[in-house]
Structures are given as structure tokens and as C-alpha cells.
Amino acid sequence: MNVPDIIIAVDGYSATGKSTFAKLVAKEFAFLYLDSGAMYRGVTLYAMEKGFIGAEGSIDEDALLAAMPGLELHFEHSEEGTQLFTGPRNIEKEIRTMEVSGHVSPISAIPYVRAWVDERLHSFSEGGKVIMDGRDIGTTVFPNAELKIFMTAKPEVRAQRRYDELVAKGQVADLAEVARNLAERDYIDSHRETSPLRRAEDAYVMDNSDMTLHEETVWLRGLLQGKFGILE
Ligand code: DC
Numbered sequence: 001m002n003v004p005d006i007i008i009a010v011d012g013y014s015a016t017g018k019s020t021f022a023k024l025v026a027k028e029f030a031f032l033y034l035d036s037g038a039m040y041r042g043v044t045l046y047a048m049e050k051g052f053i054g055a056e057g058s059i060d061e062d063a064l065l066a067a068m069p070g071l072e073l074h075f076e077h078s079e080e081g082t083q084l085f086t087g088p089r090n091i092e093k094e095i096r097t098m099e100v101s102g103h104v105s106p107i108s109a110i111p112y113v114r115a116w117v118d119e120r121l122h123s124f125s126e127g128g129k130v131i132m133d134g135r136d137i138g139t140t141v142f143p144n145a146e147l148k149i150f151m152t153a154k155p156e157v158r159a160q161r162r163y164d165e166l167v168a169k170g171q172v173a174d175l176a177e178v179a180r181n182l183a184e185r186d187y188i189d190s191h192r193e194t195s196p197l198r199r200a201e202d203a204y205v206m207d208n209s210d211m212t213l214h215e216e217t218v219w220l221r222g223l224l225q226g227k228f229g230i231l232e
Helices: 018-029 036-049 061-070 098-108 111-124 137-141 155-168 175-191 213-228
Strands: 007-012 032-035 074-078 081-086 130-134 147-152 204-207
Touching: 007 018, 007 137, 018 032, 018 130, 018 213, 032 036, 032 074, 032 081, 036 081, 036 098, 036 111, 036 130, 061 111, 098 111, 098 175, 111 137, 130 137, 137 147, 147 213, 155 175, 204 213
Parallel strands: 007 130, 007 147, 032 130, 147 204
Antiparallel strands: 074 081
């Protein structure tokens, strides 16, 4: 399928399979895949390692702001997929722990953190075909994206998927705790003041509670054909 150089924005609730879907589309249609949530997770790991997050979850925002110039994050794309690095250090695994998941939503609600991440997302995606997933890609980062998708799924389906993912990675996980974390993140992400999670008016909604990955790509093919008049 001959897809033009477009930006596909994929937004939605936590653990709706945005990154799995985006990675698959990237592979099938030769798009550059960028995971905006990974950037927020990278900032969170940095804040944790610098000691800016207190035991009870409080964030020293002034100290983090002062230390932001010392942080560098970038993606490297290889056979293993897209991975997040800080300098030479691959932090892809560390940013996916439950501890990082527990702190990432409040960190991503800080306006200067969002501005810092947005600036980098723009510079990473200059030209070509790009698919980016997150919470505010179609509303704030790329409001003019040619195709916007909003993903959703039943909470219990999402919790089970994320739990299975953690277990497959060898991490200790508890289904109820995973479900709690997802509900909490959904709440904070949709109620924050700066760029809250919401569906862009022109986004196509995909509820994948009962869809296979194959069905998701068939759905996308149909959209691309209908919207851009692309023939097989
Ligand atoms: O997609 P994810 O679960 O890895 O994202 C982690 C967190 O980052 C999510 O809970 C909210 C935040 N995030 C955001 O605020 N805006 C984005 N565009 C992407 C993620």
C-alpha cells in the first residue's frame, strides 16, 4: 500500500494497546514510530534517580526544573524496535517498571515537563511518515495530524493485558494493583490542566476490547483507503 508522508496521531487511555498497534503499523507501512509516553517515563526515572520524588510521592518541582538542562533523551531504532536512551544508556526496561508507572502521571502534569517533551517530539519527527502515540498528540502536539485515532478498551481487558505484559517481562505484578494504577493514571491524565487526555473531535475511535491485532490493522487499512483514496 502506497501511503503518503502523513502523521498518524494515536491517543487513548493507559494500556489500550496504543504502542503495540503503532509499532505494527510502523512496521507494515514503513512509518517512524515515536512513543511520547516513553519520554515522560524517562523524565520520571531521572526525577526518581535524582531524589526529587519523596517517599509519599511528593515532587520537588523547583529542583526538577533546575535539573532539566542536565537531561538528554533520545530514541534509537534497531531490530529490537524503538528504545529510549539517555546518553549512551539504554533505559527502555527501567522506564517500564511499576515504580515509574506510579509516578509518571503527576510528573507529566507539570507544564514545563510537557513543553520540554513537546519540543523534542517535534524535532524527532521532522518529515516523512510518522506514527506517534500518547495522550495529547492529536489535540496538542500535532493538532494538524492527517489521521487521528483514539483508542479505548474495557478497563478489565486493559488491566489483564498490562498484567500479562509485566509477567512476560519477568516482573512481579499484582492484577488489582495494575488495575488501580491504570484507573489512577486515567483520572490524572484526563483531569490535569495542561493538555488533558481527550479525544480530538476529528479522531476516529477504536474500541479494541474484542479485536485482534490483525483486525486492528485491517481497520486501519480501511481508514487509509477511505480517507486518502489509496488503492492496494
Ligand atoms: O503511554 P504510557 O502509559 O507509557 O504513558 C505514561 C504516562 O505519560 C501517562 O500516564 C501519561 C503521560 N503521557 C502524557 O501525559 N502525554 C502523552 N502524550 C503521553 C504520555
